[in-house]
Amino acid sequence: MGFLKRILRTNASDATGKASGSFESLSDEELQVHMGIRTYDAFELTDAIRPSYDVQIKPRQGFRYDEYVDEASKTRTPVIMASATRGSLMELFLELIEPLGAVVDVALESSHHARGRDEDLYREHIDVPVLNSILWEFEDLLLNDGCTGIAVINPAKKQEVQLDEHKLLIAYGEPLDDFRQVLIQGDVYPDEKLKFITEAEHVHSSSEAYLNRFTMLKNRLGMDSETSLDAESWGV
Structure with a gap:
């Protein structure tokens, strides 16, 4: 029955915020079977996310260049977005952090x-070896919780590396060469035609246990927030 405690959220919603995509018409059995499919060809997903029921976009490894445009200033920031198989995802994330500095x-x-209210928490000035130790301690949460994302930032360099809630690796800021080299050395290669499963209907998965682990991670990083994470306020 643990599956029934998962949070399921799709990016296809009607005006009320209720899911209106292919998942809406599935039986519990069909949904459980789909959520149990972890491997597509040679690519293995974490437990955090699954593609649409009809697999509109099949997950695969690779990266492509993009850019982030700030709506207010119209500033354009170069970006690398990457998808990596489960077995190498955590190590690649930590290796991508290294060029940011000590x-x-x-x-x-x-x-x-509650639906539509993301919580952002921030911690300044942490030594990378200390951070790496904490991140390894919470590897299961970071890889398998579809409601947790993390970013590591060097404001002076204006560079940032994310492992987002979709478990995509995203690096922002010039130069991108070091990030590219890390990915290629990890057998993640450029593919300008690459599509991510986030670009179609998809579903996230989480649990009350991961909520508790998130709170522990927040405390280990010395973060605090005025927003309370109430398990009873979760939406489906």
């Missing part, structure tokens, strides 16, 4: 609570 800032993002 001391970094950390941001956590949580969407465990």
Whole structure:
């Protein structure tokens, strides 16, 4: 019955916020079978996310260049977006952090609570070896919780590396060469035609246990928030 405690959220919604995509018409059995499919060809997903029931976009490994445009200033920031198989995802994330320097800032993002109100938490000035030790301690949460995302930032360099709630690796800021080299050395290669499962209907998965682990991670990083994460306020 643990499956029934999972949070399921799709990016296809009607005006009320209720899911209106292919998942809406599935029986519990069909949904459980789909959520149990972890491997597509040679690519293995974490437990955090699954593609649409009809697999509109099949997950695969690779990266492509993009850019982030700030709506207010119209500033354009170059970006690398990457998808990596489960077995190498955590190590690649930590290797991507290395070019940021010895001391970094950390941001956590949580969407465990009520629909449409993400929580962002921030910690300044943490030594990378200390951070790495904490991240390894919470590897299961970071890889398998579809409501937890993390970013590591060097404000002076204007660079950032994310492992988002979709478990995509995202690196922002010039130069991108070091990030590209890390990915290629990890057998993640450029593919300008690459599509991510986030670009079609998809579903996230989480649990009350991961909510508790998120709170523990927040405390280990010395973060605090005025927003309370209430398990009873979760939406489906």
